[in-house]
Amino acid sequence: MRFSKAFIYTKKEAPSEATLPSHKYLIRGCYIQSVGAGLYNFLPLGKRVLDKIRNVAKEELDKAGCLEVDLAFVTPLELWEQSGRVQKYGKELLKFRDRKDNSFVLGPTHEEMMVNLVKSYVNSYKQLPINLYQIKTKFRDEIRPRFGLLRGREFLMKDGYSFHSSTEDMKREFDLMEKTYSNIFRRLGLDFRIVEADSGAIGGSGSKEFMVLANSGEDTLVICTNCDYGANIEAAKRAKRKAPLVANEEEAVSMTFGKFHTPEVKTIEQLSEFFHINPFYTLKIVAKKAIFEDGSSKVVLFGVRGSDDLQEVKALNAIDGAIDLEEVSEEELKEAGFEPGFIGPKDLPKDAILIVDKELENERLIIAGANEKDYHYVGLNLNDLDLEYKDLVEVKEGDICPKCGGVLKFSKGIEVGHIFQLGTRYSEPLDAKFLDENGKLKPFIMGTYGIGISRLVAAIVEQHHDSKGIIWTKESAPFEVEIIISNIKKEEENKAGFEIYEELIKEGIEVLIDDRKERFGFKMSDFELIGIPYGIIVGKKIKDGIVEIVDRKTLNKEEVKLQDVVEKIKGYLDR
RNA sequence: CGGAGUGUAGCGCAGUCUGGUAGCGCACCUGGUUUGGGACCAGGGGGUCGAAGGUUCGAGUCCUUUCACUCCGACCA
Numbered sequence: 001m002r003f004s005k006a007f008i009y010t011k012k013e014a015p016s017e018a019t020l021p022s023h024k025y026l027i028r029g030c031y032i033q034s035v036g037a038g039l040y041n042f043l044p045l046g047k048r049v050l051d052k053i054r055n056v057a058k059e060e061l062d063k064a065g066c067l068e069v070d071l072a073f074v075t076p077l078e079l080w081e082q083s084g085r086v087q088k089y090g091k092e093l094l095k096f097r098d099r100k101d102n103s104f105v106l107g108p109t110h111e112e113m114m115v116n117l118v119k120s121y122v123n124s125y126k127q128l129p130i131n132l133y134q135i136k137t138k139f140r141d142e143i144r145p146r147f148g149l150l151r152g153r154e155f156l157m158k159d160g161y162s163f164h165s166s167t168e169d170m171k172r173e174f175d176l177m178e179k180t181y182s183n184i185f186r187r188l189g190l191d192f193r194i195v196e197a198d199s200g201a202i203g204g205s206g207s208k209e210f211m212v213l214a215n216s217g218e219d220t221l222v223i224c225t226n227c228d229y230g231a232n233i234e235a236a237k238r239a240k241r242k243a244p245l246v247a248n249e250e251e252a253v254s255m256t257f258g259k260f261h262t263p264e265v266k267t268i269e270q271l272s273e274f275f276h277i278n279p280f281y282t283l284k285i286v287a288k289k290a291i292f293e294d295g296s297s298k299v300v301l302f303g304v305r306g307s308d309d310l311q312e313v314k315a316l317n318a319i320d321g322a323i324d325l326e327e328v329s330e331e332e333l334k335e336a337g338f339e340p341g342f343i344g345p346k347d348l349p350k351d352a353i354l355i356v357d358k359e360l361e362n363e364r365l366i367i368a369g370a371n372e373k374d375y376h377y378v379g380l381n382l383n384d385l386d387l388e389y390k391d392l393v394e395v396k397e398g399d400i401c402p403k404c405g406g407v408l409k410f411s412k413g414i415e416v417g418h419i420f421q422l423g424t425r426y427s428e429p430l431d432a433k434f435l436d437e438n439g440k441l442k443p444f445i446m447g448t449y450g451i452g453i454s455r456l457v458a459a460i461v462e463q464h465h466d467s468k469g470i471i472w473t474k475e476s477a478p479f480e481v482e483i484i485i486s487n488i489k490k491e492e493e494n495k496a497g498f499e500i501y502e503e504l505i506k507e508g509i510e511v512l513i514d515d516r517k518e519r520f521g522f523k524m525s526d527f528e529l530i531g532i533p534y535g536i537i538v539g540k541k542i543k544d545g546i547v548e549i550v551d552r553k554t555l556n557k558e559e560v561k562l563q564d565v566v567e568k569i570k571g572y573l574d575r
Numbered sequence: 576c577g578g579a580g581u582g583u584a585g586c587g588c589a590g591u592c593u594g595g596u597a598g599c600g601c602a603c604c605u606g607g608u609u610u611g612g613g614a615c616c617a618g619g620g621g622g623u624c625g626a627a628g629g630u631u632c633g634a635g636u637c638c639u640u641u642c643a644c645u646c647c648g649a650c651c652a
Contacts (some may be wrong), residue, residue: 009602011585011601013587013588015587016588016645017644036644037643037644070634140651143650144650209652218651301581326649326651332620418652448652487610518610518613519611520611521612521613522613523613537611541611
């Protein structure tokens, strides 16, 4: 491809709203154009990168036996009502009506459609397992799109769905997909980590996320410094925290049950000061308003150690049927019959919902609110109360790994893939069943697997760039080599440049030749911005039969004889 | 949805306080010089100043309404 005909118009300045390197460089390098909140046009360069990534994904998936399909983008709202996800997705679903007044949604994901498709063709266990996928534009009306391609409203996603006759077989496929996804991200040259994740709006159990490690990532990952344990903070676990070995420990342990007058002592901080005790021994109650699928709401309570914080996603999952948790005001708390600042597990109103973190199970010596203004209980034995325990705590840096006992640390990541063990979450409500070996009707056991293809474009840049621009990895680069003719008016340079160009094309190498009437420096800085892995500079030294190969990553230049340059490049490209 | 801010040429911005011929840089077009690190000279094209209404002899500028976008937060496979 000739640069002069390639629709590449680089910019010196990025739009002021672009804050991340990927956003800035992709716009400056003429890969994408912004058209509105979370909407982008892919320009010829960007489209090439997108196709590269897409092809890597397709090759690996096909190798693993997956079948590509392409489902309708516009899907009947009815399907979403059947699966019960209209409420759960809420306003992120873009709904609209056609001229006949039928309701549709723009697909944000395609579980419903896919289940519907499969159930109309597959009736027998003999047809299983199958794994269907598509690489298709999705639309989610995000509340706040940002960070360029990392969080757009319209984006390209690979979504795959597998159908099985047994849970064991589904798990086998899940493991296969984990391997396949790893191959895809490895081929793309990414430094990534597989972590345990929350299943979110998709539902189901057992899910893993593929995280590209980058400082600009929106997700916080908890990673063990000793073993391979990793989890999204929303799902991270830790070894149970031990009591701190402090001077007043004995005092804490020796406390006997009683009610204490604690005027105006409302926060954990005040409480631990008042009793001169580590917050570890106190019970913190966090109140939230749970929103349910039918639109109703209720104030719910969560109990964690005073020294811990509540993990909101875990909290949400702990409440059956809740789709959201909101903040509660003091007034709402009082209306619901609670005493703000003095809420505790004992003597709660009868219909109150309280979930307590499971690390507190069997704890005997705790200070907690008495549900009465200006009073707390001390020496409370939680075993005396009939409480419900679930995992609620947010893991902190320095906590202990649940797997190996090593120390946990935080890292930032960009989610580029997510695989789920779905079970019958969709097949059951959508009545998708098959006949098993015994002639019994059973719902499909499913898995679902996603890769953010357009997000990967940005994720690669986030991980592979420098102060001058993008540094594409070999399998993601829009071209493999760029030939830079220093001065196109010099017949010798021009001729040699195009000779190399033709030879590389003959070798099946994707090459861009900068044949523009521009100065050397201008072309070099475009080369650095655009980020093609290797450059071949044809300039002054051509009269001695010498050209240079530039490595975009290191910016080192190497002098090479004209007749050797093609072989040399082939070597660098592993051809 | 809460807080903050911005809409002026394709992009980045000034001009708005204090109303009086719509500007600068980049990019673009023409000619010339230059040619290994974002050149220079000369000439040129391009704007319903986000939209609607109002005040005024006169509005990019003042008033009202409205739309869009961005940032922080809440939110979010």
